[in-house]
Amino acid sequence: MADYRLLLMEYETHLSRIATTIFKVMVKNLDLNNNNMTMKQYVSRETGMVRMYRYPACSDTSIGWGMEVHTDSSVLSILNQDDQVSGLQVLKDDQWLTVKPISNTLIVNLGDMMQAMSNDKYKSVQHRVRVNKERERISICYFVFPSEGAVIESPNYKPFTYNEFREQVQQDVKALGYKVGLPRFKHSQHF
Ligand SMILES: O=C(O)CCC(=O)C(=O)O
Ligand SMILES: [Fe+2]
Secondary structure (H helix, E strand, O other), rough: HHHHHHHHHHHHHHHHHHHHHHHHHHOOOOOOOHHOOOOHHHHHEEEEEEEEEEEOOOOOOOHOOOEEEEOOOOEEEEEEEEOOOOEEEEEEEEEEEEEEOOOOOEEEEOHHHHHHOOOOOOOOEEEEEEOOOOOOOEEEEEEEOOOOOOOEEEOOOEEEEEHHHHHHHHHHHHHOOOOOHHHHHEOOOOO
């Protein structure tokens, strides 16, 4: 038990470092200096989390999806997907593409916070997970978020904190049954 905990903590340390490095490189050409946020507030280690998923094999694929279509609310999501069993699909140019499992390879997805911070220059990717008829699938996902109270400001959006975003998502899921997400925070709301 203790060993497992240590391993996870070590994993988190590395993934948080990787996420910060990727973020810094990606935003080099964005003018984030106008905002009052520091690099630590854009990608906060405190709010980051590791999640492990096990999707059991399921012969009846009509039961639905392993995970329904969604965008992540994160800044970045770094997935360590099963290197044998595929399932993850991303939407690109209106087409669903299956992300091929490749050993020792991490997949980086952009989340809603990255889209807002970049003023829509970078888009958060729509994705979903298929169930597999014959084999179970395991994935380990690391999500990084802004620090809770930091105000995200970019021209297309009303200033908001990640806390406000998360609360709005929870409210919408409860009231409407789905996440509205970023359109709630745009100056011109279309949803
Ligand atoms: O299991 C996966 O590969 C993706 C999981 C996912 O999209 C999520 O947790 O947001
Ligand atoms: Fe996701």
